[in-house]
Amino acid sequence: MPGAAASKELDGSLARALGTAAALPDRRWIAQLTGASDATIDRTLRELTARRGEEERIRATLRAGGREFYAQIQAPFELYALTRILRPRHVVELGVSSGISSTHFLLGLAKNRGGSLHSIDLPTFQAGAVHRADESPVAIPPDRASGWAVPKRLRRKWDLRIGPAQELLVPLVSELPGIDLFLHDDLHTPRHLKFELGTIRPKLRPGSVVLADNTNWTGRSFPDFARRLGTRPYRRRGTHLMGLRVPGPPAA
Numbered sequence: 001m002p003g004a005a006a007s008k009e010l011d012g013s014l015a016r017a018l019g020t021a022a023a024l025p026d027r028r029w030i031a032q033l034t035g036a037s038d039a040t041i042d043r044t045l046r047e048l049t050a051r052r053g054e055e056e057r058i059r060a061t062l063r064a065g066g067r068e069f070y071a072q073i074q075a076p077f078e079l080y081a082l083t084r085i086l087r088p089r090h091v092v093e094l095g096v097s098s099g100i101s102s103t104h105f106l107l108g109l110a111k112n113r114g115g116s117l118h119s120i121d122l123p124t125f126q127a128g129a130v131h132r133a134d135e136s137p138v139a140i141p142p143d144r145a146s147g148w149a150v151p152k153r154l155r156r157k158w159d160l161r162i163g164p165a166q167e168l169l170v171p172l173v174s175e176l177p178g179i180d181l182f183l184h185d186d187l188h189t190p191r192h193l194k195f196e197l198g199t200i201r202p203k204l205r206p207g208s209v210v211l212a213d214n215t216n217w218t219g220r221s222f223p224d225f226a227r228r229l230g231t232r233p234y235r236r237r238g239t240h241l242m243g244l245r246v247p248g249p250p251a252a
């Protein structure tokens with residue numbers, strides 16, 4: 001079992017590399033969603049620490065694009081750990097922006113040597129090269145595309161679809177045999193989240209993990225979905241990012 005001080009130092013070095021203290025991983029949340037042991041979670045996060053140059057490069061790319069941070073998930077390291085521990089065949093992500101969440105899913109899948117990430121994004125653009133305070137925090141520079149901070153080598157096997165989730169999610173889901181890991185991080189309204197959860201539900205399997213960010217804006221959509229599945233939602237420390245695990249033993 002890793003010592004608490006060693007774990008804290010490990011997590012701190014990761015968050016510093018990406019340049020955001022908010023990204024300190026919540027190990028308990030990973031355990032709640034996967035049932036993995038402390039040792040497994042520690043081993044998984046150590047993989048990332050060993051390659052923290054990757055996080056530094058992502059940060060440098062974002063900075064070169066004109067801003068310290070673009071709208072990004074506050075739990076990128078947890079997304080990597082979930083991908084490593086669950087070993088999903090199909091990950092579906094709604095909402096890409098600069099691509100922090102996408103990058104961490106793709107890093108995990110590359111390490112797994114299997115599985116695919118399917119992402120949908122309708123990008124929001126800044127008016128000019130400099131982001132104005134009155135513009136949406138998710139807006140990207142006019143000369144960039146969705147996922148522009150994702151390292152090139154990870155993009156080769158990435159299924160990125162550009163357009164509104166309202167039009168693209170149903171056809172995407174119909175192509176997939178199952179969804180093992182899902183992230184909602186696009187349009188944060190109760191109605192839209194309900195639509196997404198209802199659309200993916202037939203493809204979820206026992207052991208699938210479903211995540212939704214900014215649940216403070218989506219009313220009871222997520223907790224109600226959890227209740228209908230007979231499970232409970234877990235909130236990631238310091239955020240409104242919630243997750244649930246579909247009950248039952250994972251599919252073989």
Ligand SMILES: C[S@@+](CC[C@H](N)C(=O)[O-])C[C@H]1O[C@@H](n2cnc3c(N)ncnc32)[C@H](O)[C@@H]1O
Pocket residue numbers: 070071072073094095096097098099100101102120121122123124138163164165166185186187
């Ligand atoms: C919060 S950002 C995503 C951040 C990203 N997950 C990350 O970690 O960096 C939300 C993204 O969803 C996009 N979006 C908003 N409404 C959408 C919709 N109806 N369909 C698809 N994408 C949408 C926004 O333009 C933006 O690119």
